[in-house]
Amino acid sequence: MQLVLDWDGTCTEVDGLHMLLEEFGDREIYEHMQGVLGAGLTLHEVIAAEIATITLPLDFAVGWMREHVTMRPGFKELAERASPIVLSSGFHELIEPVLAREQIELEVRANRLDARPDGWRPIWRDEAVCATCGEACKRGALAEQHYVFVGDGYSDRCAALAAERVFARDGLARYFDRLGQPYERFETLHDVAAALGV
Ligand SMILES: [Mg+2]
Ligand SMILES: [Zn+2]
Numbered sequence: 001m002q003l004v005l006d007w008d009g010t011c012t013e014v015d016g017l018h019m020l021l022e023e024f025g026d027r028e029i030y031e032h033m034q035g036v037l038g039a040g041l042t043l044h045e046v047i048a049a050e051i052a053t054i055t056l057p058l059d060f061a062v063g064w065m066r067e068h069v070t071m072r073p074g075f076k077e078l079a080e081r082a083s084p085i086v087l088s089s090g091f092h093e094l095i096e097p098v099l100a101r102e103q104i105e106l107e108v109r110a111n112r113l114d115a116r117p118d119g120w121r122p123i124w125r126d127e128a129v130c131a132t133c134g135e136a137c138k139r140g141a142l143a144e145q146h147y148v149f150v151g152d153g154y155s156d157r158c159a160a161l162a163a164e165r166v167f168a169r170d171g172l173a174r175y176f177d178r179l180g181q182p183y184e185r186f187e188t189l190h191d192v193a194a195a196l197g198v
Contacts, residue, residue, distance in 0.1 A: 001146050001147060001148055001164060001165075002084075002085060002145055002146070002147040002148070003078075003082045003083070003084040003085070003147070003148050003150070003196070004084060004085050004087050004142060004147045004148065004149050004150065004159070004163070005078075005084045005085070005086050005087070005150045005151075006086075006087060006088060006149075006150065006151035006152060006153065006155070006156050007086050007087075007088035007090055007095055007108075007110070008088065008090055008152075008153070009152040009153055009169075009170060010072065010150055010151050010152050010156075010169075011071060011072060011075050011079075011086065011189070012069050012070065012071060012072060012098070013070045013071065013072050014069075014070070015153070016065055016068075016069040016090070016094060016098070017047075017051075017090050017091075017094065018030075019065075019068060019069070020054065020061060020064070020065065020094070021050050021051070021053070021054065023064070024054050024056050024061070024064075025050060025051070025053040025054045026053035029049060029050065029053050030050055030053070033046045033049055033050050034046075037154055038154060042135045042136070043089060043135055043136075043137070043154060043155055044122070044124060044127070044135070044136055047089065047122060048121070048122050051113075051119075051120040051121070051122060052119040052120060052121065053119065054115075054119065054120045055116075055117055055118065055119055055120075056115070057115070057117070058093060058113070058115035061094065061115070062093065062094065062097045065094055065097065065098060066097050066098060066101050069098050071098075071102060072188060072189050073188040073189065073190060074188045074189030074190035074191070074192070074193055075102070075104075075189050076102060076104060077189070077190070077193060078189040078190075078192060078193045078198070079102075079104045079106055080104070081193065081198040082193070082196065082198045083106075084106060084150075085106070085107045085108075085109060086099075086106050086107065086108045086109070086110070087109045087110075087138050087141055087142070087159065088108065088109070088110040088111075088155075089110070089111065089138065089155035090110055090111065091110055091111050091112060091113040091122070092108060092110045092111070092112055092113070093112065093113045093115070094113070095108055095110055096108065109125065109141045110125065111123060111124050111125050112125070124136065125141070126140055126141065128140055130158055132158055132161075132162075133157070133158040135158070137155070137157075137158040137159065138155060138156065138158065138159035139158045139159045139162050141159075142159055142162070146164050147163055147164065148163060148164060148165045148166075148167070148196065149163035149165070149166050149167070150166075150167040150168075150186065150189075150192055151166075151167075151168060151172045152168065152169045152170040152171060152172050152173075153170065153171045153172055154171060154172075154175075156168075156172050157172065157175055160172060160176070160183075161181065165184070166181075166182075166183040166184065167183065167184050167185075167186045167191075167192050167195070168183045168184070168185065168186070169185060169186055169187060173185055
């Protein structure tokens with residue numbers, strides 16, 4: 001069965017886009033936006049408002065990400081053994097250079113970035129609104145497929161609910177707890193590999 005991995009906070013130890021926003025974005029807008037996510041604004045609206053506060057040249061941001069973003073233990077082994085897809089609500093421009101640093105090639109489904117000097121703008125991969133959650137969510141990228149989903153956050157909720165098997169940590173685990181839905185908890189990607197027997 002296809003293995004699908006969220007990127008930020010799942011493949012990486014800490015959400016790289018959040019790190020970038022905290023370091024170089026507007027912290028007040030960032031904190032406000034985290035509070036209204038799912039309560040009036042969609043994930044796309046929140047991400048667009050957050051990254052609009054970043055005016056860094058893309059090269060500099062990529063260099064900073066390659067230096068500061070660390071991989072969750074077991075990432076390389078799982079990537080090599082299970083040929084996962086990476087499905088992210090982040091951006092190719094920030095994910096691919098970190099994958100290249102790790103010398104791993106994976107299929108990445110993510111958005112594109114227009115890194116304008118007056119504020120970054122997203123170019124969304126897919127803006128179709130999902131009939132289940134009412135947002136342009138990750139589920140559409142996986143339609144008609146059976147998959148195992150591994151994730152940690154808000155953007156993973158709807159796609160994880162449609163998975164055959166779910167590995168969750170952090171906010172996604174709390175969400176599944178609230179719903180009383182079954183999932184397997186993970187901290188490292190060694191945990192996931194062991195449970196999948198790969
Ligand atoms: Mg995540
Ligand atoms: Zn959805």
